[in-house]
Amino acid sequence: MPARPRRVASAVSALTPALARTARGLAVLLVVSVFTFLLTVLAPGDPAEEILRRGGTQPTPGSVARLRAELGLDAPLPVRYLRWLGDVLRGDLGDSYADRAPVAAEIVSRVPATLWLAALASVIAVTLAVVVAVRTVLRPHALDGRIALTLIVAAGAVPPYIVGVLLISVVAVGLGTLPTGGAGSPVAVVLPAFTLGLAGAATLLRLLRADLVSATRQPFVVLARAKGVSTARVVAVHALRAAAPAAIATASVVAAELLAGAVVVETLFSWPGLGQYAVSAIRQRDLPVVQAYVLLTAAGTALLLTLADVCAAWADPRIRGSGT
């Protein structure tokens, strides 16, 4: 049989679901963008009046009309939506009501802090989940594994800010070792990252453990064991690999949750990231900032979920090898 057409066909068949998922992700994003745009329309009060009042001037009918014309608020809704979408696609997220500064610039300056926090939290979550899952499946009765399992599951049962408060009281106040807020020193990220990571670890651990247990009963794992592969290697390599795709799908959901949970953790630890910016904007009802935040979070989530699909296919030889 000729090898080349088959390889092309398998590449196409591997791509089609990815394309379908991308298209679906784009459709969801479009709906989210309409919703985000409608936020300003549904909000009580006139944006032009709001801006003038926050600028410190008493709005008069004349000045409001002038600003409305300048902002393009008199155009029909679909036109305004398309204009807004065009601006967004060109990277213009509008100006903040509070200080009329461009929202995009402020967001760009804050993204590194949030990404750094979320990346570190993800590493902590994945490491904790994998280590504890493997340990508790290998040695179900070992005390250290059971204590770690209980602590992580308990951390998952309460919202992240509570975990943060408990961590601060124990580590920072009790032991007096780590800073509790700001980004002044390099170690300041440790407590917020752990707070965020623990929340993610709980979800991940629960699923990974269930998958690992069912994977250890699969025929190829039994075969590996019968060949004389050590128990540790069977669980850590064979079973973990089989459990990986489901865990990656979960990991993307967890990562998306981290993105959202960062809001709370950043506020608690005064971490100068996106979440803190969003929360202060929400308290002041600074709509362009709120809009940008919702849009970015939704876009980030869609991106994460699509990425996870691709990674899951790569991690599982049964999916990757299909068709060849």
Place this chain on the structure above:
Amino acid sequence: MTRRGGAALFAAVVLFCLLTPLLSPHDPYRPDLARVLLPPSAEHWLGTDQAGRDLLTRTAAAGRASLLFALTVTAVTTVLGSAAGAVAGLARGRPDRLLGFAAMGALAVPGLTLALALTGVMGAGYGTLLAALVPLGWVSCALAVRTAVRQAAAADYVQATRSIGASGFYLLRRAIAPQVIGPALTVASGDTGRMLAAATSLSFLGVGPPPPDVDWGGMVNEAVPLLVAAPQLALAPALALTVTGLAIALMADALRGV
């Protein structure tokens, strides 16, 4: 044993939250600047907070607000979600696809994002909280009910009932509903925990119920500036919420049969 443990713990929390404000001689809301930050004593078992309010009474009153709100939202989302799931599960076709798309959209905006957006637009308040948390909560129940309805509708005894000429409503009420209530309640118990976490998180961010009402998240929010000087102010609501969260998680696990 775990099942009883979770339920007993939850009952203890509810009793504490309901009885303490009734039995305590202190007002959980009225500030008393002559008694600011008192240490624990026979009169104030946990001491007083930065506005001179009894910490124990205030924690219980905040718990009453937190639990009442979480249970109300869960009741609303369970009813709405069950209705949507039942229609989608029975009718298939277009309603089913609509539910699928709505669920995907709701999941694309994770966690508190939607709640925060609505609060940013509408301002803080109970109405906003309800409008913000219902879209977050209905999906899980709708999907669980849809699956359960589909499974039940395919069962032989339902087919048999249908074959003797039973109407759609009769089928739903007598043959399908009994199979669906279990999964719906299981999801609802987990949702109560999620709604408790979400609602108190919003209060923690300062966009919860308007003062003087306060829930556990609001208490932590007030206590954060004093976290180093007076950690007990944050620890009391934090520990109360931890115990409640654990109790709900244990109950949900027991219902799920873990």
